[in-house]
Amino acid sequence: MSSELEQIRQRYVESAGHLSQSIGLGRSLGQIFMHIYLSPEPQTLDDLTRELEISKGGASMAVRQLEQWGAVRRVWIKGRRKDYYEASEDFGRVIRKALLDVIGRRMEVTDGLIEDAEKVLAGKNNGDKDWKFMKRRIRKLRTFRDRARWIWDRSIVKLLLK
C-alpha cells in the first residue's frame, strides 16, 4: 500500500486514539477500530500488534469490546486459522449500543443509595431543622434521579434508535 495512503491512515488512527482516550475508553480502542475501518482487508490480531505496536492481550480485549458493540465483526477466511476482523459502517448502531452500555451501567451505580437513606430519614421524623433540611434535599435528589432516568429511557434512547 502506498506510503502516502499509509500516512493518512496513521493520522486518523492517532486522532481516533486521542478521541477515545479523552472519553475514557483508552487509546487503543479507538486506534484499533480506526485501523480496521481504514483497512481494505480484514485484519488479524497480529496485524494489529504489528501496525499499532500494542500488546496481543490488549488487542484481544479491545477487539472483543468492539465486537460487542457491533463496531467490528469476525469473518472466517477458509484455509486460515487466525481470526479476521472487518469494520461495520453502521456508526449509528455502534454508537447507540456503546452509549446504552456505558451510560446504562453508570446509571445503575446510584441505585439503592437514595432509597436506603430515605428509609433512615423517614424513621427519624422529629421536628429538627437540620433533619428537615436533609430530607428536603434528598427528596429533591430522588425526584431528579427519577426524572433523569425517565428522560434517558423514554427520550434519549428513542432518539438514538432513529
Added chain:
Amino acid sequence: MSSELEQIRQRYVESAGHLSQSIGLGRSLGQIFMHIYLSPEPQTLDDLTRELEISKGGASMAVRQLEQWGAVRRVWIKGRRKDYYEASEDFGRVIRKALLDVIGRRMEVTDGLIEDAEKVLAGKNNGDKDWKFMKRRIRKLRTFRDRARWIWDRSIVKLLLK
C-alpha cells in the same frame, strides 16, 4: 449537627465522589458538590478542606468549575472576608451546562482532520483501488460526523432545554 445526620451526608459525599470519578471528572468535584448541597449553611474553602480532607488548591479549582456550571453560587456574608458557597437545586440547568461544555468540547476535537484528508485525497484521484477505498471510508466518516453534530445541535440540546 447530629452525628447520624453526619454519617448520611458522608455516605452521599462518598457516592457522589465515586460517580464523578467514574465519569472522568475526578473524585473531589462530586464530593464537593454533594457536601455543599447537603449543608444547611453556605460553605467556605476551609470548610471543604477540613470536612473532605482535600487540598485548598484542589477545592479552589473544583469550586470554580462548579460555579461555571451553575452548580454552586458564591454568596457574600457581610462582615466576613471568606467566600461562601451554596448549592443550586436546579439540576436540570446544571447538567445541561455541564454536558454542553464537556461534550461540546469533545466534538470540536475532531474538526479539521477530516477536511484536511479529503483535500489530499481529492488531489490524488487516480483509479487505484486502495485510494478509492480510503476515499469512500473517509467520506462516510464525514457524513456521520456531520449527522452526529446535527443531532447533537438540533435534537439533544433541544431535549435538554426542557
Added chain:
DNA sequence: CTGCGCGTTCAATCTATATTGAACGTATCA
C-alpha cells in the same frame, strides 16, 4: 505602609486505570 488572611497557581507527586506480556487453555493439523 505593613502584616495578615484570603484565593489562586502550577510544578511535583500520587493514583486510578490502561496496557503489557508471560503463562495458560484450546482447536487444528499431521
Added chain:
DNA sequence: TGATACGTTCAATATAGATTGAACGCGCAG
C-alpha cells in the same frame, strides 16, 4: 496423539491526569 499456532487471562507495570501544597498576588485592617 502430540505438536503447533492461535486467542485469552491476569498479575505486574506504565501512564494520563487528578491532587497536593509551597509560593505567590491581592486587598483589607490597623
